[in-house]
Amino acid sequence: MNDLSDAAQRPGAEAFSHLGRSLEEIRSELGVDPVSVQSIRDPAVYELEREKIFKRTWLKVATDQELPEKGDYKVKELPVADASVLIVRGKDGKVRAFHNVCTHRGNKVVPTSGFETFGKSRANVLACRFHGWVFSTDGPLRSVPMESGFGKLDKACLGLREIACDSWEGFVFINFADPPEQSLAEYLGDFGKLFSGYPYNEATTAFRYSTVLECNWKVALYAFSEGYHVPTIHAGSLPGFRGIEHSDFKLIGPHASSTIYGLGMESAESTGQFAGVLHANPDQGPRPDLLPPGINPKRRPEFQFELPNIFPNFLIHLAAGCGYPGIAFFTHQFWPLDHGRTLWEGINYFRPARNAAERVAQFHINALHRNAWLEDTGTMEDTFTGIRSGAIDNMLLMDQEFMIRHADRSQHAYLAR
Numbered sequence: 516m517n518d519l520s521d522a523a524q525r526p527g528a529e530a531f532s533h534l535g536r537s538l539e540e541i542r543s544e545l546g547v548d549p550v551s552v553q554s555i556r557d558p559a560v561y562e563l564e565r566e567k568i569f570k571r572t573w574l575k576v577a578t579d580q581e582l583p584e585k586g587d588y589k590v591k592e593l594p595v596a597d598a599s600v601l602i603v604r605g606k607d608g609k610v611r612a613f614h615n616v617c618t619h620r621g622n623k624v625v626p627t628s629g630f631e632t633f634g635k636s637r638a639n640v641l642a643c644r645f646h647g648w649v650f651s652t653d654g655p656l657r658s659v660p661m662e663s664g665f666g667k668l669d670k671a672c673l674g675l676r677e678i679a680c681d682s683w684e685g686f687v688f689i690n691f692a693d694p695p696e697q698s699l700a701e702y703l704g705d706f707g708k709l710f711s712g713y714p715y716n717e718a719t720t721a722f723r724y725s726t727v728l729e730c731n732w733k734v735a736l737y738a739f740s741e742g743y744h745v746p747t748i749h750a751g752s753l754p755g756f757r758g759i760e761h762s763d764f765k766l767i768g769p770h771a772s773s774t775i776y777g778l779g780m781e782s783a784e785s786t787g788q789f790a791g792v793l794h795a796n797p798d799q800g801p802r803p804d805l806l807p808p809g810i811n812p813k814r815r816p817e818f819q820f821e822l823p824n825i826f827p828n829f830l831i832h833l834a835a836g837c838g839y840p841g842i843a844f845f846t847h848q849f850w851p852l853d854h855g856r857t858l859w860e861g862i863n864y865f866r867p868a869r870n871a872a873e874r875v876a877q878f879h880i881n882a883l884h885r886n887a888w889l890e891d892t893g894t895m896e897d898t899f900t901g902i903r904s905g906a907i908d909n910m911l912l913m914d915q916e917f918m919i920r921h922a923d924r925s926q927h928a929y930l931a932r
Contacts, residue, residue, distance in 0.1 A: 531809030549909035718843035730899035
């Protein structure tokens with residue numbers, strides 16, 4: 516597994532200046548016409564997405580911090596690919612991914628509950644509970660009970676079926692294609708270089724949320740990909756909101772990003788007090804100086820967060836601004852379960868608290884995010900119902916919704932292959 520974040524691959528801000536787009540350039544490149552909702556409404560399009568997007572692109576499925584020690588594993592259920600995926604750190608320290616399938620009769624090697632299952636292997640082996648076949652955490656079949664009862668058995672060919680696996684900045688990705696059309700480094704391209712260097716690995720305290728939404732996965736993705744909704748949907752969680760500037764647009768292959776600058780996001784008095792607790796620790800306060808050099812290159816003080824979108828379904832928020840005290844970053848991911856059902860996963864990542872006061876302050880800031888996310892997810896099922904009704908055929912998108920326009924274009928490009 517390669518690490519694509521080597522310092523030698525992280526040039527200064529000037530090296531990324533060609534990636535930025537002005538509003539005029541964005542309008543010229545992506546257009547301003549309405550965008551059809553047919554790809555959201557049509558179940559046949561979803562079936563094409565399963566084959567041409569989710570079974571061919573790189574998908575984030577884990578983080579290094581979820582697998583800190585040799586023998587640690589995570590099983591990720593991915594109905595969109597008809598797969599149960601076993602991600603495990605082997606005896607050699609390398610993280611690999613396998614189909615969670617015993618090569619004897621097809622039973623799951625690791626029984627699962629829900630969409631994610633975590634555990635630790637014993638002696639760096641995993642045994643299928645059905646008939647006791649034993650596999651090493653690096654894949655090979657190690658032992659078979661009553662092996663002499665098989666007339667012919669080539670154990671060397673019966674190891675766990677491996678899935679292409681690589682990492683970027685501590686995020687673990689897989690690709691079901693055999694072989695993948697591109698390496699992960701090639702797939703991320705300049706995008707991976709632009710967003711490398713942020714201290715993702717220092718944020719080891721994670722608050723995780725998930726829910727199943729009765730909507731198409733793109734409805735959920737789009738709801739978190741724009742800032743136009745902030746003054747209306749988030750009027751409750753951001754009562755002091757006075758507007759944002761959405762700029763520094765970046766289009767890099769199928770990936771996109773933009774920067775949110777705050778024009779005023781005064782918080783409640785209690786939030787300010789909790790933020791003060793965190794700011795007393797230099798490692799917990801806003802650290803815009805830690806941003807990669809190509810992000811907010813002028814180091815504007817009103818920077819709030821960067822919104823990178825890794826195609827097809829993974830969003831990162833680099834929250835180094837004053838509006839997000841104590842948070843290193845947070846992520847959203849949108850997993851299709853079928854055409855009209857989506858698993859949304861949201862995770863807040865913090866640097867570890869030094870004491871109880873900082874821990875309580877993190878709880879408070881995390882709760883603010885949870886409330887905002889509840890406001891976001893509360894719109895999605897209604898949106899899907901409206902689109903399925905046939906009452907509208909197009910989305911009318913404004914400038915702050917450019918990432919929806921770009922994602923739609925990227926999706927169609929993959930479906931046309």
